[in-house]
Amino acid sequence: MSGFDEIVLDDADETVRVRFVVNGRKVACEVAPRETLVDCLRNALELTGTHAGCEMGACGACLVQLDGRVVHSCLMFAVQADGAKINTIEGLTESGVIADLQAEFHRRNALQCGFCTPGMLVNAHELLSRVAQPSRGEIRDALSGNYCRCTGYEAIVDAIDAVAKARSESGGTT
Amino acid sequence: MDIEETAVKARAFSYFRAATIDQALDAHARAGDDARFIAGGQSLVPALSLRLQAPRLLIDITHIDEMRGVRREGGYLRIGALTRHCEMLSEPLVAEFAPLLHAAAPFVAHPAIRNRGTFGGSVALADPASEFPAMTLALDAEIEIVGPTGRRRVKADDFFLDLFETALQPGELITAIYVPLFKADQRFAFDELARRRGDYAMVGCGIMATCAGDRINDIRISFFSVGNTPTRVKGAEATLIGSSLDAERIAAAQAALEGDLAPPDSDEVPPAMRLHLARVLLGRLLGRLGESA
Numbered sequence: 001m002s003g004f005d006e007i008v009l010d011d012a013d014e015t016v017r018v019r020f021v022v023n024g025r026k027v028a029c030e031v032a033p034r035e036t037l038v039d040c041l042r043n044a045l046e047l048t049g050t051h052a053g054c055e056m057g058a059c060g061a062c063l064v065q066l067d068g069r070v071v072h073s074c075l076m077f078a079v080q081a082d083g084a085k086i087n088t089i090e091g092l093t094e095s096g097v098i099a100d101l102q103a104e105f106h107r108r109n110a111l112q113c114g115f116c117t118p119g120m121l122v123n124a125h126e127l128l129s130r131v132a133q134p135s136r137g138e139i140r141d142a143l144s145g146n147y148c149r150c151t152g153y154e155a156i157v158d159a160i161d162a163v164a165k166a167r168s169e170s171g172g173t174t
Numbered sequence: 175m176d177i178e179e180t181a182v183k184a185r186a187f188s189y190f191r192a193a194t195i196d197q198a199l200d201a202h203a204r205a206g207d208d209a210r211f212i213a214g215g216q217s218l219v220p221a222l223s224l225r226l227q228a229p230r231l232l233i234d235i236t237h238i239d240e241m242r243g244v245r246r247e248g249g250y251l252r253i254g255a256l257t258r259h260c261e262m263l264s265e266p267l268v269a270e271f272a273p274l275l276h277a278a279a280p281f282v283a284h285p286a287i288r289n290r291g292t293f294g295g296s297v298a299l300a301d302p303a304s305e306f307p308a309m310t311l312a313l314d315a316e317i318e319i320v321g322p323t324g325r326r327r328v329k330a331d332d333f334f335l336d337l338f339e340t341a342l343q344p345g346e347l348i349t350a351i352y353v354p355l356f357k358a359d360q361r362f363a364f365d366e367l368a369r370r371r372g373d374y375a376m377v378g379c380g381i382m383a384t385c386a387g388d389r390i391n392d393i394r395i396s397f398f399s400v401g402n403t404p405t406r407v408k409g410a411e412a413t414l415i416g417s418s419l420d421a422e423r424i425a426a427a428q429a430a431l432e433g434d435l436a437p438p439d440s441d442e443v444p445p446a447m448r449l450h451l452a453r454v455l456l457g458r459l460l461g462r463l464g465e466s467a
Contacts (some may be wrong), residue, residue, distance in 0.1 A: 016189065033189035033232065036219070055182045056220040057287060069260070069289040075219045076290070079189045080212070080234055123286065144371045145284025 018082040022047070023091025031078040038062040040078035041088060049089035049118050053147070060119040060146030064088050070126040089118035098125050100166065104159040112150030119146050124160045133168055136161060184222040191234040195241070195320055195347065198233050202345045203322060205231040211347055212236075213256055214291040216283070217299050241294065241349050244268060250316075250352040255294020259283070259306075262293065272353045274313060274380055277364040278305040281378070294348040297333075300340045300403065303374040305366070307334060308404035312362075312380040312396035315353045321346030337402040359391075360384050361466050363459040366399075367451050375399045376443050377451040381459055388418035388464075395427075397452060400435050407434035410456065419464035427460060428453040 015030040022045060029044045036055070041047045041064070053061035055074045062073045065087040092098045098121050104110070111117045120143065127134055127142040134142065139157050148156060192198035202209045209231035212218055221227045235241065235256070242254045244267050251271040262268050262279035269276045275293075282288055282296075282305050296306040297317060310317065310330040317328050322345050333341045342348070356362075366378030377399050384392040393414050397405050409430035417423045437448035 032186065034184040034186050034222075036183075036223075055223060057216060060284070060286065063286055066290075070286045071290045072216075072286055074223075075216055075287075077184075077189070077215075077219070077232075079191075080215070080236070082191070126285070141280075141371055142285055145286055 016079055018079055020081055020083070021085045023087055023094065029078075033077060033079050035078050036074050037064070037076050037078045037081050037086075038073035041073060041086075047088050047090050049093075051115055051118055053115070058145070058147070059116070060123065060143075061116055063119040063122040063146075065092075065122060065126070070123055089122060092122065092125060101125065101128075101159070101163050104163050104166075105156070108155045108159045108162070110151060110155040110159040116146060116148045116150075120148070120156055124163075127160070128164055128167065133164055134160075139164075182223045184219075185225055185228040187222075187229055188231045189234065190231060191237055193237060195238055195349065198235050198238065198347065199320070199322060199345060201231065201233050205229070207344045209233055213295045214258065215295075216287050216291040217295070217301070235347065236292075241347075246271065246355070247352070249355055251355055253293055253351045253353060255292060255297075255348045255350055257293045259288035259291045259293065259296070260285070263288075271355045272313065273356055274309055274362040274364055274382060275306070275353070277362065278309050278380060281305050281364075281366055281368075281375070293351060297351060298340065298342060298348050300334050300338055302337065302401060302403055303378075303399040304404075305364075305375075305378060305380075305398060308378065308396045308398035309364075309380045310351060310353075311404050311406050312382045312394045313353050314382070314394060315351050317341075317348055318350045318352065319346050320349050325349075327352065331406070334403040357384070359386065361463050363463045363466075365455060365459055367455055377448055377455055379452070379455050379459055381463060383414075383463055390414045390417060390419065395456070397435065400437050400448060400452060402438070405435065407431055407456075409434045414460075419460055424457055424460045424464075428457050431456060 015032050017028060018031055019028045031040050038050055038052045041050050050064055050073055051061035053059035057072045057075045063070050064073045067084050101121055101124055123146055136157055139160050190201050208229050210229045211233050213236050241256045244253050244257055244265050259279055259282045262275050293306055296304055297310055300307050315330045317333050319326055328341045361383045364380045366375035368375045379397050381395045383390050393411050395407050395411055410427040413426040413430050414423060431452050435449060435452055437445040
């Protein structure tokens with residue numbers, strides 16, 4: 001990143017070039033400093049699986065993995081993520097690491113309109129990669145920052161619980 | 175409707191990623207102090223998006239090495255200001271030497287916020303409903319501040335001045351928080367009452383006590399979500415020092431809260447209800463503290 005001398009304070013809407021690795025691919029784009037990461041992902045990179053809901057960190061629809069940890073992409077500016085590795089729902093889907101979660105959500109009707117689903121899946125993926133056999137209480141706690149306004153949470157908790165059990169029975173190899 | 179009233183996009187600003195503290199302070203000064211430091215940004219980004227704040231310059235301090243890391247230093251645990259909330263759960267030194275922070279961490283917001291929010295940022299914001307600022311009071315921690323006039327350490331007791339107002343002056347940064355190392359004769363307790371997990375607490379409390387057997391030699395009790403700042407309840411503390419935690423002493427400490435706390439008017443949690451909840455919570459925590467002897 002450039003030194004402070006090169007920052008033009010009174011031309012604040014000029015764009016800066018940022019680079020990330022998104023879903024395993026190196027990308028570069030021009031962003032205004034005030035552009036949030038979720039807007040950059042959706043608009044510049046056309047990765048619209050990440051949803052912009054409340055845009056203030058309350059609803060969890062915009063969760064992505066940043067350097068291996070789940071974060072709200074509405075609670076950071078794209079410039080802050082310069083140099084980071086980001087996985088979105090598209091990348092997690094393509095790699096197959098959440099295929100069992102997706103199938104179980106589908107099987108149990110753990111989604112209706114689907115708006116919250118990417119955030120739910122990204123969060124569930126992080127939970128299950130840290131805790132092999134979470135209790136239902138732990139699952140609910142992990143999802144406490146994800147809103148669902150259609151199906152309620154029971155089926156979502158059921159689906160995550162079922163995947164956790166299935167993974168541990170199959171030796172936790174996924 | 176006026177777009178300014180409904181905006182959830184920040185006003186334009188310039189961005190600078192500082193590599194050192196000197197660079198960050200210099201940038202702040204050169205922006206005529208019309209600048210904000212950003213670390214985790216979990217409170218600042220919404221404030222910018224809602225245009226409650228609109229600085230010319232955002233100075234990213236997350237890449238300043240000096241502000242990272244947790245280590246022992248003399249009789250203190252030095253917790254770098256950039257330590258993330260999730261590290262309070264995963265860092266063994268915190269669990270061993272600042273167990274009160276380890277106990278409070280799961281109550282801070284939601285997992286994704288904990289992955290990004292920083293300890294120094296939480297203390298600097300001084301949200302009266304936040305867990306960590308109140309815990310620095312219970313821990314008798316010291317806050318290391320650096321700014322245009324140099325470096326200083328401020329006791330948590332002298333740091334929180336009023337609603338979102340602290341001893342930090344414009345252009346100053348928190349670099350680290352020094353927590354006295356947890357000792358064998360100390361006990362701690364933490365809990366909060368919230369309507370839903372991850373929500374702001376209606377009342378929360380952390381306690382650090384130094385004991386000789388059953389006798390309390392020293393105790394620091396700090397509440398949050400009870401007023402404009404995190405609040406030590408010195409009347410309740412005084413009723414407990416020199417005695418053991420029997421039912422009568424606990425009741426006396428609970429009664430003393432009426433003099434210690436003056437909860438603000440609120441439709442959601444009226445003052446009498448908040449005071450009642452504070453008494454209930456203090457009773458539970460002192461009971462646990464007695465059992466952990």
